[in-house]
């Protein structure tokens with residue numbers, strides 16, 4: 001068994017899968033589009049969102065590019081101290 005982290009919600013669980021562990025999605029998140037649009041931030045998310053916002057990209061456009069909700073992008077901007 002191997003411990004994997006769901007990249008949508010960040011919950012950890014054990015699996016005996018051997019492939020696809022990098023982008024593991026737990027059963028709770030699988031097929032849940034709303035959860036997927038509001039998934040946890042990777043270390044690059046906040047950086048990219050703040051960078052693009054600083055370059056004049058709109059929140060809606062950033063949300064489209066990252067396939068996240070606009071609220072989620074707002075959160076990233078807050079986390080980055082931009083808004």
Ligand SMILES: [Zn+2]
Pocket residue numbers: 006007008009010011025026027028029
């Ligand atoms: Zn999950």
